Amino acid sequence: MAKTIIEKIWDQHIVVKEEGKPDLLYIDLHLLHEVTSPQAFEGLRLAGRRVRRPELCYATMDHNVPTRNVTKIADPTAEKQMSALERNCREFGIELAHMTHPDQGIVHIIGPELGLTQPGRTIVCGDSHTSTHGAFGAIAFGIGTSEVEHVLSTQTLWQHRPKTMNIQITGTLQPGVTAKDIILAVIAEFGIDAGTGHIVEFTGEAIRSLSMEERMTVCNMSIEAGAKAGLISPDETTVAYLKGRRNAPSDEAFDEAAARWLALASDEGAVYDKTLSIDASSIEPHVTWGTNPAMGTGVSGRVPFLSEIVSPSDREAVKKAIDYMGLEEGMPIQDIEIQHVFIGSCTNARLSDLRAAAGVIAGRHVHPSVTAIVVPGSRSVKRLAEEEGLDTVFKEAGFEWRESGCSMCLAMNDDVVPAGERCASTSNRNFEGRQGAGARTHLVSPAMAAAAAIEGRFTDCRKVPALQE
Amino acid sequence: MESLRMITSTVTPLDRKNVDTDQIISKEFLKRIERTGFGRYLFHHWRFDAAGAVKESFVLNDPRFAGSEILLADENFGCGSSREHAPWAILDYGFRVILAPSYADIFYNNCFKNGILPIRLPQNVIDRLLADGQKTPLSLTVDLEQQTILRKDSGETIPFGIDPYSKEMLLNGWDEISLTFQYEDQIAAYENRKAN
Ligand code: SF4
Numbered sequence: 001m002a003k004t005i006i007e008k009i010w011d012q013h014i015v016v017k018e019e020g021k022p023d024l025l026y027i028d029l030h031l032l033h034e035v036t037s038p039q040a041f042e043g044l045r046l047a048g049r050r051v052r053r054p055e056l057c058y059a060t061m062d063h064n065v066p067t068r069n070v071t072k073i074a075d076p077t078a079e080k081q082m083s084a085l086e087r088n089c090r091e092f093g094i095e096l097a098h099m100t101h102p103d104q105g106i107v108h109i110i111g112p113e114l115g116l117t118q119p120g121r122t123i124v125c126g127d128s129h130t131s132t133h134g135a136f137g138a139i140a141f142g143i144g145t146s147e148v149e150h151v152l153s154t155q156t157l158w159q160h161r162p163k164t165m166n167i168q169i170t171g172t173l174q175p176g177v178t179a180k181d182i183i184l185a186v187i188a189e190f191g192i193d194a195g196t197g198h199i200v201e202f203t204g205e206a207i208r209s210l211s212m213e214e215r216m217t218v219c220n221m222s223i224e225a226g227a228k229a230g231l232i233s234p235d236e237t238t239v240a241y242l243k244g245r246r247n248a249p250s251d252e253a254f255d256e257a258a259a260r261w262l263a264l265a266s267d268e269g270a271v272y273d274k275t276l277s278i279d280a281s282s283i284e285p286h287v288t289w290g291t292n293p294a295m296g297t298g299v300s301g302r303v304p305f306l307s308e309i310v311s312p313s314d315r316e317a318v319k320k321a322i323d324y325m326g327l328e329e330g331m332p333i334q335d336i337e338i339q340h341v342f343i344g345s346c347t348n349a350r351l352s353d354l355r356a357a358a359g360v361i362a363g364r365h366v367h368p369s370v371t372a373i374v375v376p377g378s379r380s381v382k383r384l385a386e387e388e389g390l391d392t393v394f395k396e397a398g399f400e401w402r403e404s405g406c407s408m409c410l411a412m413n414d415d416v417v418p419a420g421e422r423c424a425s426t427s428n429r430n431f432e433g434r435q436g437a438g439a440r441t442h443l444v445s446p447a448m449a450a451a452a453a454i455e456g457r458f459t460d461c462r463k464v465p466a467l468q469e
Numbered sequence: 470m471e472s473l474r475m476i477t478s479t480v481t482p483l484d485r486k487n488v489d490t491d492q493i494i495s496k497e498f499l500k501r502i503e504r505t506g507f508g509r510y511l512f513h514h515w516r517f518d519a520a521g522a523v524k525e526s527f528v529l530n531d532p533r534f535a536g537s538e539i540l541l542a543d544e545n546f547g548c549g550s551s552r553e554h555a556p557w558a559i560l561d562y563g564f565r566v567i568l569a570p571s572y573a574d575i576f577y578n579n580c581f582k583n584g585i586l587p588i589r590l591p592q593n594v595i596d597r598l599l600a601d602g603q604k605t606p607l608s609l610t611v612d613l614e615q616q617t618i619l620r621k622d623s624g625e626t627i628p629f630g631i632d633p634y635s636k637e638m639l640l641n642g643w644d645e646i647s648l649t650f651q652y653e654d655q656i657a658a659y660e661n662r663k664a665n
Contacts, residue, residue, distance in 0.1 A: 015659045016652050020633045024652060026659055036552065038502035049646070052656075064500065077500040084502050128551040128575060142575050144553035145504075146582035146645075154649045156656055160632065162574075192487060193545040196574060226548065228574045292487055292548075313543075317486055410550075412496050419519065431491040431549060433514055 002267035005233050006164045006199045009139045009264065013122050015156055022158040028121040030151050031107050032059040032094070034085040035412070036126030040149035041088040052155045054093040058116055059085060061099045062106045063412050067375050067402035070099045074414065092152075105378020105404045108132040108346040112216065113380055115245025119234040119261035124151055128223045129346050129428065134231030135215035136238055137264055139199065141229040162228050163273040165198040169206040171280040176462035178356070179214035180348060180426070180445035182206065182278075183221040184286040184296055190276055192294045195227025198274065201266060202232050206280035212241040213350045220347045221428050224293040233265035287333050287458050288430050288443040290321035295430075296443065299460045303331045324432055325440050326420065333458050336442070340423035341372035341453040342435070343399075343446055345409035348426035349377030353446040354385050357426075358393045360450035363467035366398035367456030373400040373415065375407040399453070411436045424452040470584045472642030476565050477610040478538035482602040483528055488542060489549035490576060494558045507554055508561030533606045541598055542569040546587075547576025556583045566611050568618075570595045581635045584642065586613060588629045613640060 003011075016024035037059070044051070051057065064078040073079040082099065089096040097104040103114060108129050111117040119137035124130060126148040133140035147157055167190075169182055187194075200222050202215075210218070215232050222230025232238075239258045242248045249257045284298030295318070297303075303322060306329050309315040322329055327336065343349065343357050354376065366372045374394050376382035382404055385391060391401045408415040409427040411434070417423045419438025426449050427434075430441040444452065447461035454464065498510040515527045523530050540559065546569040547555060556579045559567070565585060570592040572580075580587040588611070590598075601607060601622075608621040613636060618627040638645065649656075 016655050022632075022634055024649065024655070026656070026663075035499050039504045039553075042502070042504070047646070075500070081500050081502055126551060126553075128549065142551035144551055144556075144575060144579035144582060146553060146579065150646055150649065153646050154656060155660075156649060156652075158634070158645065158649070192548060193571060193573070196545070196571060226545065226573060292489070313486060410491075410496050412499065429489075429491070429549060431489045433495060434491055437495075437514060437519065 002269040002271070004164050004201060004266040004270040004272060005137055005231065005264050006139065006201060009120055009122065010161060012120070022160045024156050025122060025159045026156055027124050027151050028056065029116055029123045030057045031111055031123065031125035031130070032057060032148070033063055033107050033125070033127065034061050034081045035063045036145050037088065037148055038081060038084045039145045040126070040152060041092065043149040044092070044152060049153045051092040051094065051152045056155060057094045057152070058111070059089050059094050060097040060104055060107050060110055061085060063406045063410065065099050065403070065405035066413050067405050067407050067415060070403050078413070102379055105380065106346045106349065106406055108220065109350060109377035109381065112136065112212070113245070113378060115242055115248035118242065118248065119238060120264050124157065129220050131222045131227065131230045132216050132220040132346055134219040134222065134229050135212060137231055137234035137261065139229055139231065142223065163198045165195060165200045165227070166272040166275040167200050167202050168275065168277040169202060169204040169280050170277060171206060172209070173206055173280045173283065176447065177283050177285055178445040178447065179210055179217040181283050181286040182280065183218045184288065184293065184443060185283045186278055187221065187225050187293045188286070188296045189278055190225065192224060192292050193226040194276070195222060195225045198227055200225070200227040200230045201272070202230060207232060208235065211352060212237055213352045216350070217347055221293070224428055234261045235265065285445060285448050285461055287448065289325060289327060289333065289336070290318065291324055291430055291432050293428065293430060293443060295321055297333065299333055299448070299458060301333055303327050303329055303333070305330045335457065337422070337457045338424045338442070338452050339370060339421045340417050341370055341449050342375070342408040342423055342425040342427065343373070343449050344375030344377065344407050345427035346377060347428045348446050349375060349381065351381050351384050353426065354381065354390050357446040357450040358390045359466055360447050360461055360464050361397045361399070361454070362393050364397055364454050366453045369456050370453050372398065372453045373402055373408065375402045375415070376404045378404050408435055410434060411439070417441070424449045424458065470582070470642045470644060473565055473584055473586055473613055473639045475610065475612050476538050477608065479534060479606045479608050480539045480541045480568070480598070480602050481528055481534040481537040482541045482599050484543060484599050484603065486543040487545045487548055490547055490552050490555040491549055493547065493555040494552060499552060499554055504557055505561060507558035508563065511558040511562045536563065538564055539566045539568065539609055539611065540564045541595070541602055542567060543595065543599070544570045544592065546572050548573035551575045553579045553583070556580050556585055560585055568595065568598065581638060582645065584639065586611065586639055588618070588631070590627065590629060594627060
């Protein structure tokens with residue numbers, strides 16, 4: 001029978017299947033960071049347990065790291081959390097990319113870079129954006145700290161078999177419209193709980209033509225559509241990305257692996273529990289105006305009028321959001337002025353994202369009322385960008401060029417948007433207070449963030465012609 | 470984990486959709502490396518203003534609901550970040566049961582691991598409870614064994630569904646890891662198959 005990639009990977013990982021129980025699923029790769037792991041290690045220690053397969057774990061420091069100077073953590077509680085991770089990794093034999101290590105970066109950026117993320121794997125991390133790794137055709141999902149402890153001690157998880165969903169992106173994207181705009185448009189169209197209880201496979205012409213980095217952006221935000229995980233069937237693009245990566249197989253073993261990976265792709269005629277579809281050519285560069293990722297529209301659009309919203313509870317939610325965001329109903333998106341620009345996060349801080357932003361910025365200058373920072377997703381992204389001279393492009397334009405980490409995506413370190421101020425951000429969440437108490441976040445693509453940095457307000461990045469290569 | 474069988478309590482109505490875990494527990498409280506003590510930070514920015522003063526209008530500050538063990542919420546509760554600090558804060562504050570039409574997947578799982586019972590009820594039932602419960606505090610008895618909720622004022626019994634595995638874990642307060650250890654042979658066998 002024709003099977004989806006979701007069913008193929010799931011079935012290959014069942015350790016125990018019993019009536020009346022979820023499946024006991026084997027986990028191939030467990031990624032860890034400092035915020036969601038300390039209580040799990042403490043649990044192990046209290047129960048006198050060990051880590052079953054430390055070599056299948058990989059840890060990094062990302063959420064709390066300072067991006068100005070990585071050798072100094074001003075906040076003593078953050079410092080305590082990092083040293084806890086260091087101690088835990090040493091005690092339990094887990095490889096750690098310390099803050100100062102050349103491989104350090106946001107956990108979802110370094111997994112793929114290091115070739116740890118591979119098709120067909122089950123991948124977990126105490127972090128909801130683990131869905132990013134699904135871009136390779138893996139089942140990758142976020143878990144809580146109790147589950148982190150469970151995986152550490154058993155390398156398995158009890159999981160109810162999720163339903164399957166196909167989100168088709170048909171047609172071709174218009175030039176200047178990006179992977180970020182696809183996923184924001186999907187969420188705006190179908191809602192932030194469209195995927196609840198499902199693993200989503202993204203299919204269609206527009207998806208096939210995306211690079212691996214762009215696919216990661218799409219899968220990254222499948223959690224914002226409520227999905228348990230998002231993935232894309234592997235193809236030649238996937239194989240080419242993995243070739244030569246440190247943890248990928250090499251030589252003959254690579255060819256064998258590649259054949260296995262390609263065979264995972266969903267079969268012709270495979271059936272999904274639900275299918276949604278959106279036409280790529282209808283998508284514009286997207287901007288969110290509200291306090292959840294579905295509250296957004298194309299750059300030529302406007303904030304809704306309350307009178308257009310039928311359901312009273314939705315109207316109330318939109319009113320609350322508009323108030324929090326300090327906007328007027330019906331206001332054109334391009335009239336919204338911003339004070340901050342953040343180019344970073346596991347959604348959009350890979351090399352191609354920085355290139356896209358630099359392409360818009362080059363030869364121009366950040367608007368005098370805007371503070372703009374670039375936070376590369378990993379130290380490797382930072383090195384490669386510097387080799388290309390992107391750092392100079394950003395700095396000459398008036399951006400700050402920082403060390404890698406989560407930074408202003410969740411503002412756990414000192415990169416905070418002040419209350420009442422507005423940020424054009426390439427990250428993934430615009431919840432109240434996400435970038436700082438009272439801060440107002442608008443989610444956009446890197447090119448749109450760069451264009452906003454120059455203009456001091458939202459503007460269609462396609463209307464900003466490149467000045468220099 | 471503490472077992473859960475029957476809870477009788479007034480219900481705190483939180484009439485808001487899509488409550489995300491960033492609101493339940495804000496990032497400034499995620500740096501602690503302990504599992505307990507998060508209750509005082511629950512819904513921090515909704516309970517307190519920037520100067521730290523109590524916001525009277527927020528339902529958790531309404532004295533009529535003090536000591537409540539049941540939280541009544543709306544659709545897609547607990548969306549966003551996977552942080553288990555959210556259920557830790559809810560539990561530490563004193564809630565053992567949540568009622569909502571739907572939950573985000575990770576949050577829903579995290580509740581069970583901490584002895585919290587997240588119950589899914591049809592939207593029209595939740596709407597009715599929210600409307601009534603905001604007027605006059607409602608007293609409910611949640612019986613996990615029977616899978617029923619009894620409304621004290623009207624005597625109405627509302628049934629609810631739950632998967633048998635999660636139910637058994639909660640009723641017994643079992644530690645899931647010890648349970649999984651009973652399958653160690655199967656796990657080892659799987660690893661051997663994979664290695665060859
Ligand atoms: S960059 Fe943001 S979303 Fe991504 S892992 Fe870090 S905090 Fe989470």
